[in-house]
Amino acid sequence: MGKMVRCLSADGSVLCCAVDTTDIVSEIHRIHGTSATASAAAGRLATAASIMGGLMKSENDRLTLRINGGGSLGTLTCVADYMGNVKCCMDNPMADLPLNSQGKLDVAGIVGTDGYLAVIKDMGLKEPYIGQIPIVSGEIAMDITQYYAVSEQIPTVCALGVLVDKDLSIKKAGGYLIQLVPPVNESAIDYIEENIKDMQSVTAMLEAGLTPEEIAMKGLKGLDGAVLDEWETVYACDCSRERTEQVLIAIGEKELNKLASEKEITEVCCHFCDKKYSFTSAELIDLAKRAKK
Ligand SMILES: [Zn+2]
Numbered sequence: 001m002g003k004m005v006r007c008l009s010a011d012g013s014v015l016c017c018a019v020d021t022t023d024i025v026s027e028i029h030r031i032h033g034t035s036a037t038a039s040a041a042a043g044r045l046a047t048a049a050s051i052m053g054g055l056m057k058s059e060n061d062r063l064t065l066r067i068n069g070g071g072s073l074g075t076l077t078c079v080a081d082y083m084g085n086v087k088c089c090m091d092n093p094m095a096d097l098p099l100n101s102q103g104k105l106d107v108a109g110i111v112g113t114d115g116y117l118a119v120i121k122d123m124g125l126k127e128p129y130i131g132q133i134p135i136v137s138g139e140i141a142m143d144i145t146q147y148y149a150v151s152e153q154i155p156t157v158c159a160l161g162v163l164v165d166k167d168l169s170i171k172k173a174g175g176y177l178i179q180l181v182p183p184v185n186e187s188a189i190d191y192i193e194e195n196i197k198d199m200q201s202v203t204a205m206l207e208a209g210l211t212p213e214e215i216a217m218k219g220l221k222g223l224d225g226a227v228l229d230e231w232e233t234v235y236a237c238d239c240s241r242e243r244t245e246q247v248l249i250a251i252g253e254k255e256l257n258k259l260a261s262e263k264e265i266t267e268v269c270c271h272f273c274d275k276k277y278s279f280t281s282a283e284l285i286d287l288a289k290r291a292k293k
Helices: 024-032 036-054 106-110 143-153 185-200 204-205 214-218 241-250 252-261 279-293
Strands: 002-007 014-020 064-069 076-081 086-090 111-120 129-134 158-163 169-179 226-233 264-270 275-280
Touching: 002 024, 002 036, 002 214, 014 036, 014 214, 024 036, 024 086, 024 169, 036 076, 036 086, 036 106, 036 143, 036 158, 036 169, 064 106, 106 111, 111 143, 129 143, 129 169, 143 158, 143 169, 158 204, 169 185, 169 204, 169 214, 185 214, 204 214, 214 226, 241 264, 241 275, 241 279, 252 264, 252 279, 264 279, 275 279
Parallel strands: none
Antiparallel strands: 002 014, 002 226, 014 169, 064 076, 064 111, 076 086, 111 129, 158 169, 264 275
């Protein structure tokens, strides 16, 4: 279970959200069999999606982050609901690289830097909101900061971290986001800049035993922060047999009949949670009829 906390400065001008996603990233590793570097990349993006999802307002709101910079990981997608529950998938979870020149997992290397970060907010309107920016670093946190600066004009600090153990299990994972709430209080910026300088990496703080609340309060030091709300977040997939049927119907009558003629049982696997849904050829023929309508 991950823990999300949102804290607000006394004057309401600075919001800081922090989350411990160790369990969520462990689940990503378990489901997808990710390499150390892929765990770091997917874990960072999932942590960002969790926080950004948690900033959405309504029960049916969905936030998707998608990044592909031409690296060996392929497209990495994370989807979060308004509670920050998140699911994730990627093309090549086994992608890996040697440590980079700073001795760190080479997230930018497997994500790549030649491509885009897309932020899709589905708020139940006719069309979802889509913001897309060119990747600036591929390390993800800086790309999220850039997205907020360019697409939403909100000054934001984002830090994300995943610490992978030698046996590839996830030791710690989490992140925080500090955001200025308009009208911007200039003096708050000075505090935040100082606070960030004093803060260790997210995983170092989690390893030292700090809770998300304590991390958020470090971000708001000097600004008299208080907890706004806190709750638990999990890795959650909302796939179902009905949704899988809809996906099958979307591939069309001809393709469904072809599948039905090829195999007695067709298995469809959810990319996000690996759950398998079996369809007999008779069921596929039925779906093909629905596709025709
Ligand atoms: Zn699923």
